[in-house]
Amino acid sequence: MLDGSFSTVGVIAIVLMFISLVILLGPIFARGFGAFVFKGTVEYRKLMLDKFGRGDRERIIAEVAGAAKTREPVYELMEQFRVELKEKDYDYRSRYGQPFKELEELVEDLFGPAPGSSMPVLVRGQYGQTRWDRANVKLGNILFIEEYDYSDSSKMGELVLVPRADLFAGTSLEPLFRLLESDIEKMMRPRTTVYWRFLFDGSYDSHFFGGIWPELLGTFYLAIGAMLFAVPLGVITAIYLAEYAGDSRFVSLLRTCISSLAGVPSIVFGLFGLAFFINAIHVSPSKSVLAGSFTLALLVLPTVIRASEEAIKAVPRSYKEGAMSLGAGKWRTVVTVILPAALPGILTSIIISLGRAAGETAPIIFTAAVSVGKPLALWETMSQPTPALPWNIYNLATEHEAVDEIRHVQYGMVVTLIVLVLLLNITAIVLRARISKKLRG
């Protein structure tokens, strides 16, 4: 009885771990998928044609025209009401003026600027809703007004949906709502769209449209830059620790330093990067990829050292003894025999550290990351800051002016980052399994 329940509790702990992984990744993958595959409206295809020159020009123009035709009745009804509003008395105007203005804005939000009106400056204003799910949300905003019912004071206010049509009951605008509800599909023409170029497109109007290429590229620069500094340092240190260092006091101090470095909170690395690389030795005038890479390199250094040392130590003694007995010197043995044999293991450590560097946010906040920027050319990384996936996930999810409008971009970024990191880690796991099989067999 005791035995059984003890095992059960242990198994439950493990199952809980599984569940938390599934709960964490499930919604993110499900919604992140929506950044790549979704129902795009006619506005989406128009945008793609205008901004990226993609798609069959004539067909899209014809489609846009078709959609515009089905939208005509909506605009006609609104025009009619506008005229009516002008003709009626003050009471009528003050009663319907404000609600009508609100409605006009909502319709513009859904369909883009009305025909004949001036083009807004921001790209987000020039097009209607490009995604069918967002279009439906906007349509819901037109059809219903969200109100909170505070009648029960003991509870929090409850959400009540009031049809907007009630507001305009008895006016010439009333049929508009039914029309919108029934014909929205014709007006927006949703079609399943695969947008794999989400990864490789630049963003328009601070991530309202387009993809995440600047962020992805920035992440690559930062992670690979960090490895460029961390790998030579880390591997040489590992060689020293595994092959040359004895058990002296200096070596144990060194090991303590390595584990302390591993324990430093990532945000402290960020502050150090700011204080040292930027303010003290001026590797760049302000934030730059270079400063960020240096900071990240310090962060991953202990990981590289430890894993490489393990890989070097896992090389069978006989290899080393064989080389030595053939007359090779110590350094020669290390370079020509031990390192090649340990290479897959070292590679594993590099891959894991690469994933770690790609996902870290705190160290690059003050040293490398900006929220909006162009993809950098290689030489610009020495002096320019860059957008990067982890930082922009934070930025878009908390500081962006329209957080709810661009959820799909946020999820898309998160999924890209997770897939990147997990792919790296799975590669490492597979590689490690193969090495251990080889060393055993």
Next chain:
Amino acid sequence: MPDVIKTADSERLRDGLLMSKGALRMQSVGALAGRSILIAIASSSLIAILFIFYFIIRDALPFFQIEGIREFLTSTRWYPSREEAEFGALAIFFGSALVTLGAVVVAVPMGVLAALCLSDILPFSIRQVVKPVIEMLAAIPSVVYGFFALVVFAPLMQERGGSMLAAGAWIIFAPLAVLATAVLSDLLSSRLDGKARLVSQIVSVALVGGLFLAGLLRMHGFLVGLTIVSGTNALNVSIILGIMALPTIVSVSEDALNAVGRDLREGSYALGATRAETLLRVVVPAARSGIMAAVILGVMRAIGETMVVWMASGNAARIPGPWFNFLEPIRTLTATIAGDMGEADHVTGSARYHVLFVMALCLLMFAFISNLASEIILRRARKRGSV
């Protein structure tokens, strides 16, 4: 041999086999140089640690000159941007401590149990599946956890807070209650024999189990009735931080458990102990220090984490109502550094800039000391194990 070969020949022979004095010196100089370069490069992490301490302290010191330290440690009024700036960080320290405590409560029981399960209970084949899961949990970037906490978890908590908490409480406490019932009934009836033992076991299981069940139902009722005003609060962050600290705790304590030799386990079994007895009385006590080190490392992970707390803790610099009220927003050291630096950046040299370095110094000292502690514990354990 030496007689046969003439001197000149032997000179030539020696030149062929051995190196000349010059070459020998060259080589030893080369080796020395190589070795020093090697040591220099290997010391990079030593230098890095020294530099980190130096530069953090250098930028932290001016704060003490400008503002002094009393207000910083005793006041809870954090208004760095006001005309009359106030730098009372007590509430922020408290916030860090609170979420870390929460994370420990979430992660330690689960992590240690999972580690026990991995090292002693589950068969090898299942272990091979679980390990990658733990690695994946560890590999997921912290900003992703933060995003999840903010965008998925917080709204869920706000809308269905009560029932979610109740479900969570059932998942956690029901198995523990079952375990406690089993342990207690075993203890209560261990002195008896035969039929009396069976009866006593049944009675005690019914009694203790009923008691626990009543308690759980009561808690359920309380939790379901709870409304959560804001989903971005200490509880949310604690749970997520707990999950993030889990991989560290599991892998370090599993290592410690595995280091407890087979001989101890077999000895215990040979004396007639059951598996649970062996685990509780022999294996866990033997691995105590390793588990302790695991907990310390988990705490370090939780307290040093930035993105999750910055995104999902609510960032309110005050001590919650009753201090243990996890449903209120809090603010932590790491989040304050990350959040305030953006504004303080442009006024380098002000107290507002330097106070963040003071916070970083506190974090750094804490991390450094707990790292040393865990290392000393582990080293001592290793020494004892080898004897």
